[in-house]
Amino acid sequence: MRVLVVHNAYQQRGGEDAVVLNEVTMLRAKGHDVHLHLLSNEKISGWMGRFRAACAAVFSIASYRRISVIIDGFKPDVVHVHNFFPLMSPAVFYACARKRVPSIFTLHNYRIVCPTALLMHDGVVTERSLREGPWWAVSQGVYRGSWLGTAALATMISVHRRIGTWSRRVTRFIALTGFAASKFAAAGIPGERISVKSNFVDVPLQSDRDRSGFLFAGRLSPEKGVEVLVDAVKLLDGALVKIAGGGPLEGRLSGAPGLIPLGVLGADAMYREMASSQALILPSVWYEGFPMVLVEAYACGLPVIASRLGAMAELVDDGVTGLLFDPGSADDLARKMRWAMEHPEAMARMGRAARARYEAEYTQEINYSQLVAIYRDAMDAVGRTE
Known part of the structure; x- marks a missing residue:
């Protein structure tokens, strides 16, 4: 299987970035042909860089063209998107749909429904974005203390909810837990397209030790x-x-x-x-x-x-x-x-x-079987074979 993996990495490498690399390594070890398209937020510097990123967050024409070119050259069976914010935007999914390639989107956080990405504000869990939409967050500057960045996020959330990006352009979603799947479904993501697949870790069996503390x-x-x-x-x-x-x-x-x-x-x-x-x-x-x-x-x-x-x-x-x-x-x-x-x-x-x-x-083998099953389900949904 040919898999195009798309990820906008974070300035400070975190768990999500590690998950992406773990899955890519696993797929390659299993004999799949994987192309990793990786952009990093390290490219964003200065006020002008942040302004350009904010403008591109809603729909990046450059990203649409870039992904289209990669699809034409690599000819993937599936495209697996982990994070598109802020440099790529949901334009990635429009490129996939235009090229008739199934897309899978792993929902690592709540960014597509809430500008805080955490369903949390001022140290308190809040589902206000699920009830009211994202605009309340702009005056609070919930994204890095920036009203501009928060406004870009709120616009992205509102526009793509209104034009049906999540219901019409993404073939399958992956939620990490059943709890998260229920929250996304409540926010309007098609529940029948959400598969629950956890992340995996490959930890050597530890020798028995005296345990304390x-x-x-x-x-x-x-x-x-x-x-x-x-x-x-x-x-x-x-x-x-x-x-x-x-x-x-x-x-x-x-x-x-x-x-x-x-x-x-x-x-x-x-x-x-x-x-x-x-x-x-x-x-x-x-x-x-x-x-x-x-x-x-x-x-x-x-x-x-x-x-x-x-x-x-x-x-x-x-x-x-x-x-x-x-x-x-x-x-x-x-x-x-x-x-x-x-x-x-x-x-x-x-x-x-x-x-x-x-x-x-939570082992690698179990995770691999689940992931490939989701890929094949997405391919079946658009009538595509390996």
């Missing part, structure tokens, strides 16, 4: 619930939480009792910490897209204590692969952490169940 792994920012975790640890005697990550709230951890800063860790070091911890703490106060750290924890046999919110409530089987607590509640998080400390055998059972869940749902 808790682990937080992620960006130290407000939406990740760092404040909730800090307050919860204050309520516990003898709790130790290793903190792997960096971000704007690093200073909040300085000198805090019970917290052990590790800094940003590489993959191998992270897996070692996961293999020696009793539970991963995931206290996010936003819905999350698909928290890769959760699946990495499962792969390491590490149960997860997470907010009962969004994707986390779907991915953590309460009492089986981990524990859920009331979102934003330091008191409830402290209760669940205390219970974990008092019941090491139960936590060990949850860790084994977490590893079994990883092997059943």
